Amino acid sequence: MEKTRSWEEEYGFPFLYDGVRLLDMLEEYSLVRQEKEEEKRRARAEVEVERLDALKASKTRELVIKKKEELDEICRQAHMDADPSIENEKIMAIIDSGMFDPSELLASMDLQISKAKEDALSRTDIMEKVEKWMSACEEESWLEDYSRDQNRYNATRGAHLNLKQAERARVTVNKLPALVDSLMAKTRSWEEEYGFPFLYDGVRLLDMLEEYSLVRQEKEEEKRRARAEVEVERLDALKASKTRELVIKKKEELDEICRQAHMDADPSTENEKIMAIIDSGMFDPSELLASMDLQISKAKEDALSRTDIMEKVEKWMSAYEEESWLEDYSRDQNRYNATRGGRPFFWQL
Structure with a gap:
């Protein structure tokens, strides 16, 4: 460009190149070149800004995650629910959007941690x-x-x-x-x-x-x-057991009275029937025992009413046994022989 200007000053007219002034071509080229360089610088600056923003977001993400883990641990140990506004998804969405102030976000997290510690302490x-x-x-x-x-x-x-x-x-x-x-x-x-x-x-x-x-x-x-x-x-089992013992004792007493008086006991007082009633549990102990006492009392009365007759029956039975023995003795052909035991037999006559 300097040489071209010197040439034009020396010769007094423009230096043309294919009909176009060379200085205009050079000035236009310089202007275009400057614009390209400026564009490259802007592009490099934008790339650097993006890199720094990404780095800032990454570091902020790391700090926020670390603080969120600290907050979650405090809440976990204290069995508290964390603030829904600081859930991981929401925080990550804010960071990824880039529409945040890192200092404010971290300060908010610190405030949440401080509050959680106070709540946990309380x-x-x-x-x-x-x-x-x-x-x-x-x-x-x-x-x-x-x-x-x-x-x-x-x-x-x-x-x-x-x-x-x-x-x-x-x-x-x-x-x-x-x-x-x-x-x-x-x-x-x-x-x-x-x-x-x-x-x-x-x-x-x-x-x-x-x-x-x-x-x-x-x-x-x-x-x-x-x-x-x-x-x-x-x-109930104890009652049934005691009732069983008393009933058996009274039944034995009743049987003994009937045996001595040679009477038949009431069929309703048979052992099997009484035991079945007791085992069923469908009974009133007082009524059952009262019934047994009544049977015993009645048996005693019946036995007493039979006393005179039973005495004569015993004499009759004894005489009957003597009669039976005498018949056997009379049929014995050797009854008069002097055998061992013969004399006592004779004396019995």
Whole structure:
């Protein structure tokens, strides 16, 4: 361009190249070249900006994920629900959109972490009791299974260890009602202080405790009914056993009266029938025993009314035996022989 200008100054007219002034061509080329260089710089700048934005987003993503994990761990240990606005998907969507201020986002995360720590700290006393309650519930469940095991007292390997564990579990389970009452009182106090429900894994703790108390009461009531039924069965069995003994004793007394008086007993008082009535359980012991006493009394009266006749019957039976013996003796052809025993026979005549 300098040479062309010098040439034009020297000769006094434009330097043309194929009819076009060379200086115009060179100036146009320089302008186009500058524009291209500027465009390249802008492109490099845009690439660098994009790289830095991507790096910023990546670093922000890493920091946010780290803080989110810290927040989740705090909430997990305290059994709290995290703020729905800071769910991973929502945070990642904000970061990917690029429409965010990293400092504000990280500051928001720090604020959430700080608040979660404060909430977790306020729940410490209650959570300690909840852990004790949960542990005691596990002991209670194990003890129920152990109590249902029909072979728990068998001399098997480890039986003595289970027995010791059952003793410890009973001690723990006996403390459960007081523990639950204390936990409910603390939870109500906490809710009154903070003005919102105490949630445990998204469920109101008071509702959990009330439901547990209701279920436990139902179980205790069922156990009481079962024990009452067992006791009733035991008493019924004992009553039947004692009644059986008394009835057998009275039946023996009745049979002895009838035997001595040579009377037939009432068929309704046969052993099989009486035992069947007792075993069926469909009887009133007092009525049964009263019936037996009545039978005995009647048998005694009948025996007494037969006394005179029975005395004569005994004499008659004795005489009949003598008569029978005499007939046998009379038929004996050797009755007068001097054999051993003959003399006493003769004397009996």
